[in-house]
Amino acid sequence: MDDTLLSIQGLTKAYPGVVANDNVTFDIGKGEIHALLGENGAGKSTLVKMIYGLVAPDRGTMTLDGASFAPPKPSVARQAGVAMVFQHFSLFDALSVAENVALGMENPPKPRDLAARIRDVSEQYGLPLDPARDVSSLSAGERQRVEIIRCLLQDPRLLIMDEPTSVLTPQEVEILFETLRKLKSEGTSILYISHKLEEIRSLCDHATILRHGQKVGDCTPSETSARELAELMVGSSFATPKARDVQLGEVVLKVQNLELPALDGIGTPLRDISFELRKGEVLGIGGVAGNGQDELLMALSGERLSDPGMVTFQGNDVSRQGAGQRRLPGLLSAPEERLGHAAAPDMSLTENGVLTAGKRAGLVQNGFIDWGKSRRFAEDVIEKFDVRTPGPNVAARALSGGNLQKYVVGREIVQKPELLVINQPTWGVDAAAAASIRQALLDLAHGGAAILVISQDLDELMEISDCFAALNEGRLSQPRPVQGLDMEQIGLMLGGAHDMETAHVAS
């Protein structure tokens, strides 16, 4: 077995209440791009943390190039030639690119030499980057380059990439793939973690599929259909939403030339956004993360106020009204971040019900909270949306991500919104629950509500939306009917292509 780089034998890791990895075994060959495929929560992250020395396995062994490999900490893994590009949490905003790179290296060279080497490597692999810039001024794609270059400077034998494309535009994805293929041709092995099937089919030589912490299969992706891969990953087929006849009513939401500066200089400013939403309509807004999704939701929910005339709801200008005031006539919303934004982590589900439903559901009268009624409200949401929890007294943070998502989405739907603005409705939710949330949204639209779905999952948007628009650097493209859109057009919209801009102006 000379061409095996890393061999994983029976790795097992259990956390209280959940077995993250159960007896996982596979090999990664030299110069191979090996995919690790699975849904959110399938145990991919835990597995790579064990390879990178962040977590120690309960059982099982690894061998790297024939030698036993059990890194007690990341620096040991790095010395052995294992490098990792993280999905989140590994850059320091206030530090420069060079300092960030130095922090990820065991024995960084002198600052001047390091800057020169960063330039060399970035040219060699087509990843332009200025070592002196502060990371806070970089785009998501550029940030990832910092991480990749940090890894490449250590001449890794194995490069681990955790969901690298979730923050990239289709064009940037192509550049990344070129880099990875070049690395492969130089003999570097890559462990590529993703749940995006098409990417894996076009890039990877081999795939290991995880489900509920167990290895459930392996295959050669280019010879396997996306459907087969999906079935391996998800395990069972699930109900797809029913087809429906759309009857559009009068305009519910009208946004005119919405402009909003970035909050405290962080985030993306909204630039000249205009669109209309009618009763019964589902508008899907796509875009790469960090292009103004959060800001748009906050501008519509009332968390941030805009100038008069920019946001009109049911014919009334609500631009200067706060979230509480907008909620009363039925403008409800569900932000992406569940813990800390949509819900208070340490408060009970009952209290988290009062959070948004207090006035509209009549849980608060004359300023006093009716706790009995609030509890029944929470129980109602729990029952209708199949939230798995011992009861409404449980703290929000005790729920799994998917269950909490069901609760916060259900909390708004139960209140019968006239307009629901929702960001990432099914993020981190298992497939069956995701399908039921999508169905609930469609039912709501069928009942006459207007719905604005912001998501990074294009499949989801195509499945439930009537119209599609894309956010790019705080600008929104002209919404277009979903029917007849092809991937290329969508890619251009996501990238903020110029013909879309002119089309917008012309219309």
Next chain:
Amino acid sequence: MDLSSISPVLLVASIMVSATPILFAAIGELVVEKSGVLNLGVEGMMITGAVVGFAVAVNTESPLVGFVAAAVAGAVLSLAFGFLTQHLLSNQVATGLGLTLAGLGLSALIGKPYEGMKSPTLPKLDLGPLSDIPGVGKMVFSHDIMVYVSILLVAAVWAFLKFTRGGLILRAVGESHDSAHALGYKVVRVRMIAILFGGACAGLGGAYLSLVRVPQWTEGMTAGAGWIALAIVVFASWRPWRILIGAYLFGGVTVLQLNLQAAGAKVPVALLSASPYLITILVLVIISARGAHGAPASLGRVFHASN
């Protein structure tokens, strides 16, 4: 009033002396905050340093031993803060306050027998020809060693943060403890070291107050100096050299108001006595109106490596 009684040479010299306690405490707190920890116990550590330094200096008749003991006392107290906030994950604001309250009590207890005593004080350094320069010599080059140690400490902290790998790691930990943890750095250990350093510095600052500046022990003698040191860190936007400017500025205000009081200026005494505190507020207001610059992003947040 008679302003001619205020000698500029003595004024500058006394500004340097009166700024030194705050300078020690502030440069220590800067390192602590750069690592992402907010220790509001500076006042408590300072006053403990003041009393321990004084007591040890009296008993050993060596002010230098007093300073060492004060640094150790400050560090020991900060160790308690570090253990609570870093290992038991307690709220940093509350724990820092607790440290200050406990420090005030502890110092009053230790200091009772020493009230009214005189301690041996530090000799002025003889810097040879430098001290003999007319005017400037007396102003800048005729101080005790701790004045220069405090300035050297600022330079050392600056160089450490800017040029060394240790400094880079410290800043990284303060910027994002999650990222630092993901890269395999020991967040808690780095922070504990920073906290201990901050405690030792606060202890030195307190000892300077009781051994040189005043020099005797009175209960509650720090009178908010520790809190002013905290404000100076904000004023300095977390940059070492600006700490020096800030401390000397406040030293200047303190000395000037005392001189004005002595000279019988036609300004209400209450206003003059309150001026260091009012100016601290004013400076905080100006800094915050400009927008917070340079605060470490993880400052005051609890770090727990959950998985």
Next chain:
Amino acid sequence: MLRLEKRPQPSREWTALSPLLAVALTMLVGGILFAILGANPFEAIRTIFWDPIFSEQFSGFTRPQLLVKAGPLILIAIGLSIGFKAGIWNIGAEGQYIMGAICGAGAGLAFYPSDSVLIFPLMLIAGALGGWAWAMIPAILKTKLGTNEILVSLMLVYVAETILASVASGLLRNPDGMGFPGSRNFKEWDAAFNSELITGTGMHWGVVAAFIAVIAAYVLMSRHIQGFNIRLTGEAPRAARFAGVNPTRIVILCLGISGALAGMAGMFEATGPAGQVSIDFNAGYGFTAIIVAFLGRLNPIGILLAGLLMALTYIGGELAQLMLGLPGAAIQLFQGMLLFFLLATDVFTNYRLRLTKKEAV
């Protein structure tokens, strides 16, 4: 290796248990401290915690002191706890207390020697307003400019102390006081005197106000939407904005309540137990109240109990000073230690200890 693991939700048992454990640990370590100071630890603990209430010799004098000392502590701590719940750190209650006393006493003295029944209510309102206005300084600076309220409110304590020194020997000085600093003694002016309501209990209007504050705070925090919003702001600021809570209003509300309550406490103290506004009439209640607020778990009922306990340590401390010659500062340290142990034992509310094998952390 011992490792902390986050509990899925805060433990109710530990919320109640940790203050008791902290008190026990403080007694233990305090006992050792007293032994080092040369006192019999058991006698010292008994003198501090038992004798003020049950000793035949002293309780006649010390028992009423319990309410006298607990009143201002509870009143101030209730206000502070509301702010702390919202993550607003007013640590300058001592300054608001002083300003309340000055304004309350000043408003009364302006009408000396009127015997109108309106004098005392007027002084109460003026005292509350004085504390409120002093707290509005950090509140407005925080909301308008984002200035840190911790440092500003604390700096204002020192400013208030210089004002106190100035008015005690100037504006409010007793004209018949033969030049000594300090205001007129309110004990000699019935209309303005905050007298003992029931003889031998120590109960005065400030204690009544403290009890009312406990009940009002309990209702506010557990039943009213504003209390809910305050808690929400403290626990999850982003979620609070999402819910439609205006953070500026919460800051103004919380600092306003705590300032007004501290001001009232100051006014009650100056016109009652202290009897006059003098240079050092303030006894550090504003700072001790911080300990009371935490020891009471920021819960009104808890604060009531914690205030009584802390008052006990004050009185017991004085008794120990008298009887055993323990230094007064020992009690201050004792109180500081109590807060420290509380914060330390508090970890078990949100985390549990687990024995695990060594792992890279």
